[in-house]
Amino acid sequence: MADTHETISCPACGKTMKKVFIPNLGINIDICTEGCGGIFFDNREFKQFDEQNESIDMITKELENKEFIPVDENQVRICPACGAKMVKNSTRAEGDVIVDDCYSCGGKFLDHGELEKIRKEFRTEKDRAGDAVRYLYSKVGKEIAAASNPYASERVAGNMQWKKHSPIYNLFTKIMGL
Ligand SMILES: [Zn+2]
Ligand SMILES: [Zn+2]
Structure with a gap:
């Protein structure tokens, strides 16, 4: 724009x-x-x-x-x-x-x-993205992976409710393109 x-x-x-x-x-x-x-x-x-x-x-x-x-x-x-x-x-x-x-x-x-x-x-934008990805992997990586399994998705959606609308959740979804 x-x-x-x-x-x-x-x-x-x-x-x-x-x-x-x-x-x-x-x-x-x-x-x-x-x-x-x-x-x-x-x-x-x-x-x-x-x-x-x-x-x-x-x-x-x-x-x-x-x-x-x-x-x-x-x-x-x-x-x-x-x-x-x-x-x-x-x-x-x-x-x-x-x-x-x-x-x-x-x-x-x-x-x-x-x-x-x-x-x-961070020194560069690349370092910033790396920080978010590392954190995502350590905290919610397992849930994201499980979410790709259709049988687990409902349970995972319930577990992830608390993260919705939190600033950290927004940052991850933006960087990961979820
Ligand atoms: Zn605007
Ligand atoms: Zn002002």
Whole structure:
């Protein structure tokens, strides 16, 4: 999906977000400079900022020396680009950073400070995917394997109920394409 060109409101605090053009990538990032300090990335834009060798100077420059209003990170957010409900996902198997993803348009919202935390988790995207797969294998691998057996599927579906809607479950299903 293309970059949003119209001004959008922050999904966390409702303030108008500032469009910041990143010249070397030719894209706009929406930053909540006057409200909570959150950042909204259109579809796939985030991939260009999550590794340590990728520059976020343009983003941090907009946010430095500012005070931000506190927001409730547990609240369900509505995607500012397409209006769909966003889904909370863990950024790693056993981490504490929860981001909001829009499965409808691919948008992603990060609360203030999360970008820096996510970049510290893994050196590359490949390392991040490996972490999720290892965790999946250790925790739910057996259940997934059993689920492919039609005779076991009902029982397994019951066992897996608790994982539905948890951020970790969402992360796995996304990475595994389940
Ligand atoms: Zn905000
Ligand atoms: Zn959306």
